[in-house]
Amino acid sequence: MPMRAGEERVAFKMAERGGRGSGGHGSLDKSITLPPDEIFRNLENAKRFAIDIGGSLTKLAYYSTVQHKVARVRSFDHSGKDIENEPLYEISVQEEITARLHFIKFENTYIETCLDFIKDHLVNTETKVIKATGGGAYKFKDLIEKKLGLKVDKEDVMTCLIKGCNFVLRNIPHEVFAYQKDSDTEFRFQTNHPNIFPYLLVNIGSGVSIVKVETEDKFEWIGGSSIGGGTFWGLGALLTKTKKFDELLQLASKGQHTNVDMLVRDVYGGAYQTLGLSGNLIASSFGKSTTADKEFSKEDMAKSLLHMISNDIGQLACLYAKLHNLDKIYFGGFFIRGHPVTMRTITYSINFFSKGEVQALFLRHEGYLGAIGAFLKGAEQDNPNQYSWGENYAGSSGLMSTSPDVYPMQRTRSGTFDMLEMDRLERPLVNLPLLKDPSTYIPDTVDLTDDAMARKYWLTCFEEALDGVAKRAAASQPDSVDALERAEKFRQKYWNKLQTLRQQPFAYGTLTVRSLLDTREHCLNEFNFPDPYSKVKQKENGIALKCFQSVIESLDSLGWEERQFALVKGLLAGNVFDWGAKAVSDVLDSEPQFGFEEAKSKLQERPWLEDSYSQWLERLKAAARAAASLLEDGILQLRGTTTRSPWPVSRQQGCGPDCGCAEASDEGPPHKCALIFADNSGIDIILGVFPFVRELLSRGTEVILACNSGPALNDVTYSESLIVTERIAAMDPVIQSALREEKLLLVQTGSSSPCLDLSRLDKGLAVLVRERKTDLVIIEGMGRAIHTNYYAALKCESLKLAVIKNSWLADRLGGKIFSVIFKYEVPCK
Numbered sequence: 001m002p003m004r005a006g007e008e009r010v011a012f013k014m015a016e017r018g019g020r021g022s023g024g025h026g027s028l029d030k031s032i033t034l035p036p037d038e039i040f041r042n043l044e045n046a047k048r049f050a051i052d053i054g055g056s057l058t059k060l061a062y063y064s065t066v067q068h069k070v071a072r073v074r075s076f077d078h079s080g081k082d083i084e085n086e087p088l089y090e091i092s093v094q095e096e097i098t099a100r101l102h103f104i105k106f107e108n109t110y111i112e113t114c115l116d117f118i119k120d121h122l123v124n125t126e127t128k129v130i131k132a133t134g135g136g137a138y139k140f141k142d143l144i145e146k147k148l149g150l151k152v153d154k155e156d157v158m159t160c161l162i163k164g165c166n167f168v169l170r171n172i173p174h175e176v177f178a179y180q181k182d183s184d185t186e187f188r189f190q191t192n193h194p195n196i197f198p199y200l201l202v203n204i205g206s207g208v209s210i211v212k213v214e215t216e217d218k219f220e221w222i223g224g225s226s227i228g229g230g231t232f233w234g235l236g237a238l239l240t241k242t243k244k245f246d247e248l249l250q251l252a253s254k255g256q257h258t259n260v261d262m263l264v265r266d267v268y269g270g271a272y273q274t275l276g277l278s279g280n281l282i283a284s285s286f287g288k289s290t291t292a293d294k295e296f297s298k299e300d301m302a303k304s305l306l307h308m309i310s311n312d313i314g315q316l317a318c319l320y321a322k323l324h325n326l327d328k329i330y331f332g333g334f335f336i337r338g339h340p341v342t343m344r345t346i347t348y349s350i351n352f353f354s355k356g357e358v359q360a361l362f363l364r365h366e367g368y369l370g371a372i373g374a375f376l377k378g379a380e381q382d383n384p385n386q387y388s389w390g391e392n393y394a395g396s397s398g399l400m401s402t403s404p405d406v407y408p409m410q411r412t413r414s415g416t417f418d419m420l421e422m423d424r425l426e427r428p429l430v431n432l433p434l435l436k437d438p439s440t441y442i443p444d445t446v447d448l449t450d451d452a453m454a455r456k457y458w459l460t461c462f463e464e465a466l467d468g469v470a471k472r473a474a475a476s477q478p479d480s481v482d483a484l485e486r487a488e489k490f491r492q493k494y495w496n497k498l499q500t501l502r503q504q505p506f507a508y509g510t511l512t513v514r515s516l517l518d519t520r521e522h523c524l525n526e527f528n529f530p531d532p533y534s535k536v537k538q539k540e541n542g543i544a545l546k547c548f549q550s551v552i553e554s555l556d557s558l559g560w561e562e563r564q565f566a567l568v569k570g571l572l573a574g575n576v577f578d579w580g581a582k583a584v585s586d587v588l589d590s591e592p593q594f595g596f597e598e599a600k601s602k603l604q605e606r607p608w609l610e611d612s613y614s615q616w617l618e619r620l621k622a623a624a625r626a627a628a629s630l631l632e633d634g635i636l637q638l639r640g641t642t643t644r645s646p647w648p649v650s651r652q653q654g655c656g657p658d659c660g661c662a663e664a665s666d667e668g669p670p671h672k673c674a675l676i677f678a679d680n681s682g683i684d685i686i687l688g689v690f691p692f693v694r695e696l697l698s699r700g701t702e703v704i705l706a707c708n709s710g711p712a713l714n715d716v717t718y719s720e721s722l723i724v725t726e727r728i729a730a731m732d733p734v735i736q737s738a739l740r741e742e743k744l745l746l747v748q749t750g751s752s753s754p755c756l757d758l759s760r761l762d763k764g765l766a767v768l769v770r771e772r773k774t775d776l777v778i779i780e781g782m783g784r785a786i787h788t789n790y791y792a793a794l795k796c797e798s799l800k801l802a803v804i805k806n807s808w809l810a811d812r813l814g815g816k817i818f819s820v821i822f823k824y825e826v827p828c829k
Helices: 107-123 141-147 156-172 228-239 245-254 264-268 298-323 340-354 366-380 452-475 481-502 514-527 534-556 559-573 583-592 596-600 612-631 682-697 718-731 733-740 763-771 781-787 807-812
Strands: 008-010 046-053 057-075 088-106 131-132 152-155 176-179 186-187 199-204 209-212 219-225 283-284 328-332 359-363 389-391 415-426 673-677 702-707 744-748 776-780 798-803 822-824
Touching: 046 366, 057 107, 057 131, 057 366, 057 534, 057 718, 088 107, 088 245, 088 366, 088 534, 107 141, 131 156, 131 366, 141 152, 141 415, 156 209, 156 219, 156 328, 156 366, 156 389, 176 340, 186 776, 199 298, 209 298, 219 298, 228 245, 228 298, 245 340, 264 283, 264 596, 283 298, 298 328, 298 340, 328 340, 328 366, 328 612, 340 359, 359 366, 415 763, 452 481, 452 514, 452 583, 534 559, 534 596, 534 682, 559 596, 559 682, 559 798, 559 822, 596 682, 596 807, 612 822, 673 682, 682 702, 682 718, 682 733, 682 776, 702 718, 702 763, 718 733, 733 744, 744 763, 763 798, 781 798, 781 822
Parallel strands: 046 131, 131 152, 199 328, 328 359, 673 702, 673 776, 702 744, 776 798
Antiparallel strands: 008 415, 046 057, 057 088, 088 415, 176 186, 176 359, 199 209, 209 219, 389 415, 798 822
């Protein structure tokens, strides 16, 4: 069975005590201990259960309420007080209850002990029924009811599989992968498509079921075969005398099928040119056994058998896909189990018989589909599909190859547990409506799974920063007696995750800088460090607000063109203040007086590393000319009128040399509405972003300012932005008027990450973007505009700007530390 990253191994001592126990399985030594904080996490708050019992594996699902700490900010009542030396706002850490789904997979051998443990630790549950699916739901029904005191309600296997598959396809980015054994990247993860239907699900259990899925509730069984996993197991046992499925797979992984199979070259002396058949193709499975007068090894026979059955299933699935005009086939069932040889053979078969038109796809969590579906059936009154869910990396095992060459860890007699945790998000997440093509959008700029040099650097970078992060986490809670202990637990857990990713970079999907940052945030939250930079942000916001008016006065004193450059330079200088960048944090720690003007002096002089500022300036000039012309003609309503004006812009990714977007664009009036994704607290948002916002408002452009829903590093959060904006409005009539007239709107992104995934944004933000007819998107910061979205193609104009605060990255991009990225892009017409 597939090994999993970070999986917990519990020392189960197999001890037969008087033969067979209840349920027809061996009983277990009662000295076994299952740490509840490591395996059955948060069991005391479990509310609802479901179980999927297969031929050899049990998958348990339960819903729990999780109590964890969150950082809150609240504005002080400063009325009648001298606020000069008072903090800007109050910070408090509060308890919050959220929903979490737990899925645990273990071998059936341990089911009785696990049920005993659940019974002993189960405090309360809302239901007296446990939804059950899989063949074992019948076999173990009496045992479950006896142990847990819950009535077993059996659910249809295929319905549960489909529901589970739909759920993971919608909610887990990088759930789907294609297997490419001979490429540098063994697992090629796919981008989540906004429309998951239709698809073909091929479930390979004892036999094969082929199901066409058209909608959430519409699917049909269209075919199948009696030749499946049971056939491999049964014939394998007869041929090799090996009774265990996993041992058969291990034999197959060591075998050479050409010793047993008759190839095309064995028949024709080479390739069969007339039919275009390679000499290496299998002409007859086990064909050499009829002519060779020798004994074949168990390994070779197992490999031949695996090829024979996998090829047969692949061809059958391909034919059904072609018959129903489907180009996506998802494979699941216990026969797959993440085994490289199986996935490779099925992939080859699909590609061969479809001539590359149909793709064989596999799922990271295919083993959980039935349990997820059974749980969803039992929770329909709560309508779980109305929410968005996110994988909790801190509590989930990752995909691991069973190949001994890839991962040398050997399975012992100890039980192996595999976990998946999903957290319910506060609000539904959707695509940004302005994405040019959501189906091809890839948030991340560099795939570290592919790029070995970059992977080695960034993993080392995160390792070296870990002690500092743990130290800051502990320091953020000086009044907590166990802060140091929790910080050390965080450090150890994240360190272990990093070591896993060194061995298996594909463990949690495509490895990126974003996923490394998100995993770190999950681990911090796991040990109740919700916002280690809260006091830093509070202090920096207060200091920056004191400088706001002087910055505005300085800008207002400049001529129009000089002011436009000063605004951009201020936006870039503000972005220097990123505590997540070591080069910056070292300066801020050692030079407390380092401020806005000092940051400006650090910036690269023009021409910048990526520089389309001149094109942006021409766009502003053209808009000003258009506005002036319309006003002279007495036309007060500017929106919706366009003329032509030749001025150069930079091409978006995907534009061809003849597209024309680099030579001309619609001149148009000032932008109708700008969406700005803010980055850091303090100087960045107050002295960099807000003056830019003010200028946009002065041109008649409405502004949607989007900030993180939750904390990450020193990034500004939505709740902090509300307080900051209120204070700025009290000083600046332009901001005050815009707020009152709802021309400046503050929204949350739905994210708690230093990076930005435009395919998973708060639904309220997406609605607002449509309603306000947004035609300009501004993305600032290294995490949002370089690590992610550097190549993102949008339907409207966009600005992507950042200061590179990492020497290695700057060097790789051909620049130096504090080089500037300023990308102005216009979509193709």
